[in-house]
Each structure stands twice: as structure tokens, then as C-alpha cells.
Amino acid sequence: MFENLSKRFQKVLKDLKGEGHLTPRHIEAAMKEVRLALLEADVHFKVVKDFVARVQEKALGQDVMLSLSPGQQVVRIVHQELIEVLGGGQASVTFSKQPPSVFLMVGLQGSGKTTTSGKLARFLSQEGHHPLLVSLDVYRPAARQQLSIIAESLGLPIYEAPQEMNPLVLAREALELARNKGYDVLILDTAGRLHINDELMNELEQIKGLTHPVETLLVADSMTGQDAVKSASEFHEKVGLTGVILTKLDGDARGGAALSLRHVVGQPIKFAGIGEKLDALEPFYPDRLAGRILGMGDVLSLIEKAEQTIEEEKALEMAEKIRRNEFDLEDFRDQLRQIRKMGPLDQILGMLPGIGPLKGLNKLQIDEKELLHVEAIINSMTPYERCNHHVINGHRRKRIAMGSGRPVQEVNRLLKQYVDMKKMLKTMSGSFMGKALMKKMKGRSFPGMGGGFFG
Amino acid sequence: MADKTEKKSFFQRLKAAVQGTRDNLLGKIENIVLGKKEISPEMLDDLEAVLIGADIGVSIASEVIEKTRQKVDRKLLCDPDHLRESIRQELLAILLEAQKAAPQASVSGPAASPWVIMLVGVNGTGKTTTLGKLANRYMTDGKSVLICAADTFRAAAVEQLSVWARRAGADMVHQSSGGNPSAVIFDSLQAAVARKTDIVLVDTAGRLHTKSNLMQELEKMKRIAERQVRGAPHEVLLVLDATTGQNGLIQAKEFIKSAGVGGLIVTKLDGTAKGGVVFSIVREFRIPIRFVGIGEKIDDLIEFSPEAFVDGIFLSGRE
Ligand SMILES: Nc1nc2c(ncn2[C@@H]2O[C@H](COP(=O)(O)OP(=O)(O)O)[C@@H](O)[C@H]2O)c(=O)[nH]1
Numbered sequence: 001m002f003e004n005l006s007k008r009f010q011k012v013l014k015d016l017k018g019e020g021h022l023t024p025r026h027i028e029a030a031m032k033e034v035r036l037a038l039l040e041a042d043v044h045f046k047v048v049k050d051f052v053a054r055v056q057e058k059a060l061g062q063d064v065m066l067s068l069s070p071g072q073q074v075v076r077i078v079h080q081e082l083i084e085v086l087g088g089g090q091a092s093v094t095f096s097k098q099p100p101s102v103f104l105m106v107g108l109q110g111s112g113k114t115t116t117s118g119k120l121a122r123f124l125s126q127e128g129h130h131p132l133l134v135s136l137d138v139y140r141p142a143a144r145q146q147l148s149i150i151a152e153s154l155g156l157p158i159y160e161a162p163q164e165m166n167p168l169v170l171a172r173e174a175l176e177l178a179r180n181k182g183y184d185v186l187i188l189d190t191a192g193r194l195h196i197n198d199e200l201m202n203e204l205e206q207i208k209g210l211t212h213p214v215e216t217l218l219v220a221d222s223m224t225g226q227d228a229v230k231s232a233s234e235f236h237e238k239v240g241l242t243g244v245i246l247t248k249l250d251g252d253a254r255g256g257a258a259l260s261l262r263h264v265v266g267q268p269i270k271f272a273g274i275g276e277k278l279d280a281l282e283p284f285y286p287d288r289l290a291g292r293i294l295g296m297g298d299v300l301s302l303i304e305k306a307e308q309t310i311e312e313e314k315a316l317e318m319a320e321k322i323r324r325n326e327f328d329l330e331d332f333r334d335q336l337r338q339i340r341k342m343g344p345l346d347q348i349l350g351m352l353p354g355i356g357p358l359k360g361l362n363k364l365q366i367d368e369k370e371l372l373h374v375e376a377i378i379n380s381m382t383p384y385e386r387c388n389h390h391v392i393n394g395h396r397r398k399r400i401a402m403g404s405g406r407p408v409q410e411v412n413r414l415l416k417q418y419v420d421m422k423k424m425l426k427t428m429s430g431s432f433m434g435k436a437l438m439k440k441m442k443g444r445s446f447p448g449m450g451g452g453f454f455g
Numbered sequence: 456m457a458d459k460t461e462k463k464s465f466f467q468r469l470k471a472a473v474q475g476t477r478d479n480l481l482g483k484i485e486n487i488v489l490g491k492k493e494i495s496p497e498m499l500d501d502l503e504a505v506l507i508g509a510d511i512g513v514s515i516a517s518e519v520i521e522k523t524r525q526k527v528d529r530k531l532l533c534d535p536d537h538l539r540e541s542i543r544q545e546l547l548a549i550l551l552e553a554q555k556a557a558p559q560a561s562v563s564g565p566a567a568s569p570w571v572i573m574l575v576g577v578n579g580t581g582k583t584t585t586l587g588k589l590a591n592r593y594m595t596d597g598k599s600v601l602i603c604a605a606d607t608f609r610a611a612a613v614e615q616l617s618v619w620a621r622r623a624g625a626d627m628v629h630q631s632s633g634g635n636p637s638a639v640i641f642d643s644l645q646a647a648v649a650r651k652t653d654i655v656l657v658d659t660a661g662r663l664h665t666k667s668n669l670m671q672e673l674e675k676m677k678r679i680a681e682r683q684v685r686g687a688p689h690e691v692l693l694v695l696d697a698t699t700g701q702n703g704l705i706q707a708k709e710f711i712k713s714a715g716v717g718g719l720i721v722t723k724l725d726g727t728a729k730g731g732v733v734f735s736i737v738r739e740f741r742i743p744i745r746f747v748g749i750g751e752k753i754d755d756l757i758e759f760s761p762e763a764f765v766d767g768i769f770l771s772g773r774e
Pocket residue numbers: 109110140192194576577578579580581582583584585661694722723724725726747748749750751755
């Protein structure tokens with residue numbers, strides 16, 4: 001089977017010593033393995049080529065993080081780029097202003113359209129919508145019965161006309177019913193078809209022309225290989241896709257087809273099918289699939305650990321500064337940024353054992369705009385002032401206020417907050433800021449928390 | 456789909472089925488070598504990409520290219536025009552070895568009565584459709600066929616299969632949906648023995664090879680079959696979708712382990728997918744490819760022949 005990619009990867013990169021930044025030699029060696037990983041994950045070979053070239057460019061000359069080897073650093077860049085290409089965050093479906101919103105489900109034979117139609121109907125009805133289902137698959141034996149049974153088991157409405165053999169007529173009648181009965185979403189399940197079957201592709205075009213779907217979703221099997229590029233681009237060209245649903249992700253396919261699909265369709269992957277049951281549909285998470293495609297789980301977790309170490313180091317450094325009373329205005333600014341990520345300071349401190357509600361901390365809650373102002377004020381100080389706040393006299397305060405475009409009172413308030421915080425931290429540091437406590441804090445993970453007060 | 460095909464010969468249909476593939480590959484390969492007098496390293500790299508693009512997989516693709524490269528280095532191969540033939544030979548060798556290594560199971564072999572064939576595979580690969588085609592094939596051969604509807608899970612699976620049974624003119628044994636697949640097998644085999652049926656075709660629910668409970672269910676179904684008829688199931692065939700990428704190799708491994716798969720059926724070769732992953736499968740597990748599916752109509756199933764397959768891809772100019 002596949003050789004253990006990670007092992008091979010590490011073997012290749014073992015000899016490469018850190019040189020402070022990534023050199024072409026590092027990158028080339030790493031890229032060979034990355035290319036292989038992507039190909040074995042079924043990413044289309046042309047997409048691999050493009051992708052690798054892009055990453056290569058990005059990586060060149062980047063500083064190497066202290067705790068990472070150059071090879072790991074490259075993987076980190078690849079991983080982040082993969083997430084980026086896969087769409088970054090989550091995408092959702094759109095609805096038309098004039099109901100019903102028509103969702104057209106298209107794809108190759110056996111990709112999972114019918115089951116996914118049912119899952120989507122269930123998902124939408126749980127979100128408070130009133131979907132109507134209809135099957136336009138007049139070809140495959142018992143295809144329409146399959147959707148009926150699914151609809152029945154979900155307790156959701158379906159339009160049926162078993163004698164009608166024309167998909168266009170079925171679509172029109174279902175649309176009328178949806179309009180008349182006030183269903184706000186109409187889900188059109190269609191027959192599986194090959195992208196090279198002109199007759200059936202024309203049929204899809206006609207269905208689309210008749211129903212004006214707001215979403216045309218390609219249902220694609222996550223086990224698909226290199227052909228994904230060809231089939232998806234034909235579907236996209238003919239009917240204009242607005243998104244992709246990736247099915248059967250509960251298997252162990254690496255799912256590189258997703259990358260190919262994104263490449264040719266350019267539209268987000270909106271959902272992932274993760275089981276045969278009708279509730280097995282979830283939003284698509286680019287970061288999860290990126291890790292899976294890369295297939296270097298152990299390298300990735302190493303990197304994550306290294307990143308954590310870096311954060312921990314930063315936090316320790318900060319704690320040390322606080323202990324030595326070296327916490328200056330620049331640190332103050334950084335910490336405010338962290339607080340913004342973590343949430344209100346009083347809540348965070350409230351989680352610490354032995355600390356009750358702290359008076360006056362509410363004052364430290366800040367909003368985005370305020371933070372910008374704080375930054376502007378601190379940026380208007382000289383480096384010397386930032387390290388020695390007590391030299392900032394009235395004269396200097398006026399200058400800083402002018403430089404930052406903020407009133408002098410605000411500068412005064414900021415300096416007072418800083419002094420308060422510094423005092424508070426000083427008293428806390430003796431008893432609470434030990435390493436053990438920081439460890440404890442790490443156990444509770446704050447979303448989006450990086451290198452903050454406590455790590 | 457629409458039933459308006461005139462009968463075409465076996466070879467014509469195979470050719471039509473692989474036409475897209477062949478034009479594609481042939482075109483690419485010829486583009487690569489056209490007008491070149493010498494074989495360059497880039498040519499070989501490009502050829503490797505062509506193979507990878509057919510889902511053949513990096514390891515076999517680079518192996519085939521490496522062998523070709525060595526021939527070039529040893530001056531056994533100098534003419535760019537012969538590159539294609541060299542690659543054709545390498546690929547053919549892989550398929551031939553597997554076809555030979557495995558004994559061809561055969562319905563006409565030592566008469567087990569009934570001869571039991573079971574189709575397995577992941578969801579949506581074409582098991583039910585292929586089973587309908589197989590039923591039709593054996594019925595046409597004058598055999599009596601009983602279809603066992605052991606997919607008791609998927610909605611309307613029984614209804615779908617019964618349409619195929621009717622088309623093929625075969626009998627079918629089924630239970631209500633949600634039932635126990637092993638019980639359906641029990642009933643079917645009892646009926647087949649009583650009726651002295653020649654062939655029993657067992658349709659099973661699609662399942663991902665990663666679901667161990669479902670894979671165990673297959674094992675149980677096999678045990679029940681064996682208890683009823685000696686040696687049954689005589690053939691377990693994995694139905695593989697030609698669009699499947701490298702995961703096909705893992706699918707094969709798991710279905711071989713749990714269900715004792717002894718052969719492959721590759722479906723949907725009428726599309727543009729090449730099913731190249733079978734090269735890794737037959738190489739790794741030495742199981743033959745028995746049939747290929749080339750459409751949705753009842754006679755769109757043809758016996759697999761390595762020569763015809765690889766020839767269809769690589770040989771003969773375009774007419
Ligand atoms: N184009 C094409 N479609 C096929 C082929 N074999 C099966 N199909 C289609 O693939 C889809 C899934 O087939 P089905 O037999 O229900 O798959 P199962 O879930 O494995 O039983 C159906 O739409 C079939 O018509 C083939 O060889 N070519």
C-alpha cells in the first residue's frame with residue numbers, strides 16, 4: 001500500500017538544517033513529497049502542479065519558526081494554503097428573494113444525489129424552511145420510489161406523478177405546487193448522467209432554464225479520482241454550478257478530488273455527506289479536509305505542538321516580564337489584542353481558581369474601535385516612552401494626542417488603565433502566574449486563543 | 456437510458472466504450488512524441504503525467520516510465536514512435552499476469568448446483584444494475600437464474616432490482632425492506648436448490664469498507680450461503696466504479712479480506728474515467744477483472760479482456 005508518507009517525508013528532510021529562512025533546497029526536497037501526497041490523495045495532476053508552484057513561491061524566503069524544522073515549516077505553509085484553496089471557512093446556501101428557492105441537484109451516476117436531496121430537505125426544514133421534494137429521475141428503475149420512501153421517513157412533502165415520464169413537466173408541476181402551497185424551497189433530484197451525454201446534459205439545461213434554480217449543486221463522490229476535473233468542468237460549463245456537496249466522506253478516501261473540484265468549479269463546497277442516515281450531512285470544514293488530503297497527520301500534529309510550544313514560550317516570557325515588572329506599553333497593546341480574541345478579561349480571570357470577581361476589570365473590556373484608538377495612541381509614543389510610561393508628562397501627552405488624533409483625556413485614561421493593569425498583574429504574578437497554573441489554563445481551550453496572557 | 460441501440464458487435468461496443476479514453480490518451484501521447492526525433496526526458500515526464508491522469512497511480516506510473524527510461528538508456532528504444540508500444544506492453548503485462556495467476560471461476564465449470572455469485576462494493580458503484588445485466592446474460596445463455604435481493608437497507612432497492620429481474624426474465628426472492636440480508640440468502644438458496652436453479656445472483660447493499668459492522672455482516676451472509684450450498688458463494692465479485700481514484704486499492708483490500716472477493720467488475724467505462732486504479736489492484740492482489748460495464752442498458756456489460764482493453768487504449772490508428 002502507500003508507504004508511510006510522513007516517515008518518508010521526515011527521512012528526506014532530516015538532513016536539512018535550519019538556516020533561519022527557507023531556501024530553494026529545503027523547498028524542493030519538501031515539495032517532492034508534497035506532490036506525491038497530493039497525487040496519492042487523487043488531486044488532479046495539473047492542479048497539483050499549479051498548487052505546488054504557488055506554495056513554492058510563497059515559501060521561498062519565509063522565516064523559519066524556531067521550533068520547526070524547515071520541512072515542517074513547508075508542510076505548515078502547504079496545509080494553510082490547502083485550507084485557503086478549499087475555501088477557508090464555511091459556506092452556506094443562498095435563497096432567492098422570491099420564494100420558492102429552487103435547488104437543483106446534479107451529478108454523475110451513483111454519486112449520492114437522491115440521499116443527499118433527502119438530507120438537504122431535512123437540514124433545511126430543521127432551519128425552519130418548508131422544502132418540497134421532487135424526483136426528476138424518470139430513467140433509473142425505482143429512483144422516484146427511493147425518494148418517496150426517503151421523504152416519507154422524514155415526514156416531508158414530495159410531489160409525485162408516477163405516470164409522468166417527462167422531467168420538464170414534473171419540474172414545472174412541482175414548481176407550481178410549491179408556489180401555490182407556499183413551500184419556500186423546492187429541491188429537484190435529477191437522474192445521474194455522464195457529462196459527455198449530450199442529450200441528458202441538454203435536458204439539465206432545459207430544467208435549469210425552466211426553474212431558475214438559486215442553487216445548482218454538484219453532488220460528487222469523495223472517492224473520485226482524476227476524472228473529477230473533467231466531469232465537474234463539463235457540468236459547470238453546461239449548467240453553471242453554485243456549489244458542491246462532497247459525499248461519502250465517512251469512508252477513508254483522502255478526498256483530493258475536492259481540490260480539483262474547487263479548482264475547476266471555483267465555487268464553495270457547501271456540505272459534506274458523512275453517512276447513509278438522513279441526518280448525516282454537515283457543513284464542510286476546509287481545515288479538516290486539508291489535513292486529510294495531506295495525509296501527514298503526525299507531521300501536522302508535530303507542527304501544532306510546535307506552535308503551541310511557541311505560544312507557551314511567548315506566554316512564559318510575558319509572565320516573566322510581568323514578574324520583573326517589565327510589562328510595558330507595547331506588551332499592553334499586544335495583550336489587548338489577545339483579549340479581543342479571547343473575550344472579556346473578567347470572564348477569563350473568573351475561570352482561575354482562587355480569584356473571585358475582580359472589581360474594576362470591566363473597565364478593561366474594549367471594543368474593536370476602542371482598540372484601534374488604543375493602538376493609535378501607543379503607536380504615537382516613542383519607543384522610550386513605551387518602556388518608561390512615567391516620563392510621559394503633560395507635554396508629551398499633548399503630543400501623543402495630536403499624533404494619534406485622539407483627545408488628551410483618552411490618552412490619560414489609557415495610561416491609567418495601563419498602570420492599573422500593571423499593578424494588578426504584579427500582585428497576581430506572585431501567587432498565580434506559576435507555570436503549573438498556566439498548564440492548567442491550557443487545558444481549557446479558548447477559541448482562537450494564541451499567545452495570550454496565559455498562553 | 457433510451458433503448459434505441461441497434462445490436463453492435465462485441466468488439467465494436469468495447470471500442471466505442473473506450474473510444475474516449477483511447478482518443479484522449481492516444482492524442483496526448485502523439486502530441487508528446489509528434490515530430491520529435493529523439494526521446495527526451497521531458498517526453499517521459501509528460502507520459503508519466505498521462506498515466507497518472509488515468510488514475511494509474513504514482514507508483515505504477517513511475518515504475519512503467521522507469522522501465523521505459525532504462526530501455527532508452529540501454530539504447531533498446533530510440534524512436535519516439537515506439538514509446539507508446541513500450542508502455543502498452545508494460546501495462547498489458549500487469550493485467551495478463553493477474554488474469555493468469557487467478558483461476559478463472561466459471562459457471563460452466565464443475566457443476567455446483569446452484570452456482571452462487573455475490574456482488575459487493577461501496578455505495579453507488581453499480582451493483583444492482585450490473586446484477587441485472589448479468590442475469591440477462593446468463594438467461595440468454597440458456598441458464599436458469601434466481602436473483603436474491605439481499606439489499607434490505609437502501610430505500611427502494613428491492614423495487615429497483617425487481618425491474619431488472621423482470622427485464623431479464625429471472626425469478627427473484629425478496630423480503631420486506633429492513634429485513635435481515637442473511638435470511639434472504641437462506642430463502643433464496645433453499646428455493647434455488649428446490650427448483651434446481653443453475654445460478655443464483657446475490658445483490659448486496661452498498662457499504663463503505665471502513666464500516667466494520669457492515670463488513671462483518673458480509674462475512675455472516677457468506678457463512679449462511681456456505682451452510683446451504685457447498686462452496687457458496689462460488690464467486691464474490693467487487694463492483695468498482697471507474698471514476699474511483701486511489702481509494703479503490705483500499706476498497707479492494709478490505710472487501711477481499713472480509714468477503715473473499717475473487718474478481719472485479721469495473722463499471723461506468725462509458726464515461727471519461729479510465730479506472731486506472733485496477734492496475735494497482737490486480738498487481739497487489741492478483742485477482743482478475745471479469746466484466747466491464749459500459750452503459751445503463753441491459754446488454755452494456757462485456758467480458759473483460761486485457762488485450763482488447765489495453766489495445767483499445769493504445770493500439771491502431773484512429774479510424
Ligand atoms: N454510465 C453508466 N452508469 C452505470 C453503469 N452501471 C451502473 N450505472 C448507474 O450507476 C447508478 C448506480 O447504480 P446502482 O446499480 O443503483 O448501484 P449500487 O448502489 O451499487 O447498486 C445508477 O444510476 C446506474 O444506472 C455503467 O456501466 N455506466
